[in-house]
Amino acid sequence: MVVNSVHWFRKGLRLHDNPALQEALNGADTVRCVYILDPWFAGAANVGINRWRFLLEALEDLDNSLKKLNSRLFVVRGQPTDVFPRLLKEWKVTRLTFEYDPEPYGKERDGAIMKMAQEFGVETIVRNSHTLYNLDRIIEMNNNSPPLTFKRFQTIVSRLELPRRPLPPITQQQMDKCRTKMADNHDQLYSIPSLEELGFRTEGLPPAIWQGGESEALDRLNKHLDKKVWVANLEHPRVNTCSLYASPTGLSPYLRFGCLSCRVLYYNLRELYMKLRKRCSPPLSLFGQLLWREFFYTAATNNPNFDRMDGNPICVQIPWDQNPEALAKWAEGRTGFPWIDAIMTQLRQEGWIHHLARHAVACFLTRGDLWVSWESGMRVFEELLLDADWSVNAGSWMWLSCSAFFQQFFHCYCPVGFGRRTDPSGDYIRRYIPILKDYPNRYIYEPWNAPESVQKAANCVVGVNYPKPMINHAEGSRLNIERMKQVYQQLSHYRGLSLLASVPTIQEEAEPPMTDESQTSSGPDSPPRGPADSEAAGCSTAPDSSTVCASSTYALHPDLKDKGDNYPSKKPYTSSGSLTQSSAAITSTFASHPPAPLSPAQSPLSRSKPSSPSSSCPTFAESPSPTTAPTQTSSLGQRRKGLAHKVRRSQRQRGRQSWTLAPREGGRKSEEEEREEAGGEERMEEDVEQDEERMEEEPSEETAGQQQ
């Protein structure tokens, strides 16, 4: 039987370590390498010119490499669902191969294509090569829920076997066996579009700092591994002025588009380390960046709402401000803080910024200063950042805005001091905001504090030539730290004074040795909880958090809970309401995200937000509490642990339920919405008539804590 293969490129734009492509070639009579994109949607998509340019260059490079093997890349215009039926017939395709896409949107798209292929009698082969590990395996090993702290993730990964070894690049010989005749009008039909064709204006476009493509990626990999560079990086991880600039050894955009295989990078690092250090196994920290990527992929793979706050079970609901004006100033680099503006300018011009710079601007936009939702920032990064993966981008934004993943929030990056620490000279600022170039070092991070004479001498008067700072950072961070505390103390139900009251589970995640026992005790298979337990979990939820509240209510339903517990991790999610086909299908490479949600909170139905299920949630949460004496802090660890446990458990439950309940989502919302009971009183417990069991429980728990 004749085997006509089509390999569908989406990410994974490379010929090395491409297992799905190898499958396409294996015993085939013809092979066509296809990339599908819809120029019509290109302009509409939230993807900036630098990212498109990078993609087109990567396709160009792929086509060139294929040419060398006497083959070509077929760039087909249209949507996968429209294009494939035609192609499958026209080319008499019998085998379709592509790389596994672990992102929820991708899984859905691929599911549809596989179904279609099946109807056409076409065999589909899917191989995992965008991530190091099989993500489902990690989830399975964490009792069927994705690990939510990096530590936990590392622990699980360290128990896994090493990632699969990379495959060699495809060879001339392999290709020769399935030589496919190219039509004379191939270039006419299947050429790579230009930026102009996609609707971008290219006059005055500066040359790319980051050139797309596999060849460039492999060049960079060699430089990256250059002994000296690498050893230096490992031993001096400190950030300095140099690290802020685009580095010729940077790899992140190449990993994003799959121009470089993460496994190739992994094994190269590993071998180099073993050669240099003469130790048998390198520490996990060696693979930091790769593992973070993997971590976020794992957290996102079964969560189609990973990129939003609403309906996202792992995301803390924070009452962000809607402030389009502030958002625009931030996005366009007009905040009046040179450090922030320089970073945003670099991002817009070059498509890449250092990870600490990302932290700085993300913190500034969200919890640090502007109190604008991380979702808005994420969308800006999605447009501009070359290496913005759907999962990694959303995950990092949640991380940096302290919306998930349990990290400390007491510390905000200072938009003046942080920059100055990193680059005391201010040269970085001068490069990206040339109007400030004549400012003395002393004032370059805070030009508004320069005396007028200095401003005039530098030919840049603040308020005239460069904006005044849009916010008083000291005041802004004071307000915001209070707000974060409000949110988190309600979450953990912690009533003490801890300034460090970070997200509740840090301790717990780190503390117990990761034995199987400790896992099962908190895992979904644990025995059904007693009523007291679920009540307590209910109490420990935040009035601010609609999802948390949902969980607490639903925890009271044995029937729903059971459904949740039985939810198999591998079951493909079914809720597709949020993922619209159209704009998501722009190209297969970018199209990993649904369009911006239409302000879900604004629907007329959802007018009131759920509140605390009990009247004992802390409203005057943050500081003084009559029940806390200085001694209490010391007993904190214990107490928090228990509560954290419950919170987390209820979170988990919530996670599962949100899948199982997906079909009745609409109904559930309307029930949640009017949960108006006030989280009125907490501080002055003695005032409250203790007519609720719960309220009696609370103080006693507190005392118990103190006695320990």
Next chain:
Amino acid sequence: MLNLTSLFLRMKRMKGGEEGGDSSPGNSSPEVCKKVRTQNTEDSEAGVASEFLDSDWARLPQELLLHIFQYLPLLDRAYASQVCRGWNQAFHMPELWRCFEFELNQPASSYLKATHPDLIKQIIKRHSNHLQYVSFKVDSSTESAEAACDILSQLVNCSLKTLGLISTARPSFMEVPKSHFISALTVVFVNSKSLSSLKIDDTPVDDPSLKVLVANNSDTLKLLKMSSCPHVSPAGILCVADQCHGLRELALNYHLLSDELLLALSSEKHVHLEHLRIDVVSENPGQHFHTIKKSSWDAMVRHSPKFNLVMYFFLYEDEFGPFFNDEIPVTHLYFGRSVSKEVLGRVGLHCPRLVELVVCANGLRPLDEELIRIAKHCNQLSAIGLGECEVSCSAFVEFVKMCGRRLSQLSIMEEVLIPDHKYSLDEIHWEVSKHLGRVWFPDMMPTW
């Protein structure tokens, strides 16, 4: 109990389902009521309903019903109230309306939902006299804050015990015309007469309105939080401290703090203070701050030996001059902006009661000696967090060793720790874990 609740909810859902299927929702709910009421005869009529019919729900004693209702979110209670007259009465029981949190958000400025205006009307009409613990959460829009004031000024016949005005985004109460805000607030002060807890941070409250508060609520007031209220003067807060002898918790800005205030709070008539929270914020760079006498602090500690002094600093480095030159009974210290090595050195010398310390940022020189000094002198220190600072690994290990297991919170960014000849980054977590008696890791940031 729980089963009841869940059955109950299921029933409500069932009802909701019927409603969805029925084009005239008005019909369906009485029908359900009937089903429940005429339970004995119509068993077979609705299969789903029958499971509830055996349990004689309508005759459930009010106390039990109340108990159940307390577990239900408001909307569920509202559904339930449509089941029968008895349940409808239960819905309006005063006990269920003691606490209420008004959420006032505009779709344009908030992602969160708001309390429905009809519900607000209902509450004002039927339940305002039941309200005791009330809070208002408003988003960044002035409209929301004004709406909150409008509601406040209608709460004439209620006696609130606690009131909280909470801005969830920007301090929007500050945008409300001061007179509007003050008149709304004084309505509550005058009518309630037994306020015990009041949280009005970031609002335009002023001295005269505090006088009204004192005149009406001096016997009951226990908690007052009013950080960043620019219209209050030191004299205004002093008047509160002088008259409200039951005041146990107080939060305010440093500019309101005076020796007189501390002495008033430590007078014999006054109960022991439990918490004092002070925000030290600089409005403009180079601002000068007054000092508080050591003798005033001493008086406080004598009077309230266990009180917590929580201080948040948001200052430029060069504004710390007046602070930490003398012993100060601070227990919780938060440095929100960069603070110099020198100031931290003074903290180590003069803060013997320190329990928690957060340093968000510091210069480029390691904080080695400062930390060790803190470990030596602050014998109650149990929590520390370091942000943009540097500490050498061996000094850090030494610090942990000195503090030992009482360090229940140790939140250190990985970048803070500088490897040295003794410890690498890989080794430090073992060493620190050993001294803490539990597994510890530095906090990590995504390298992305």
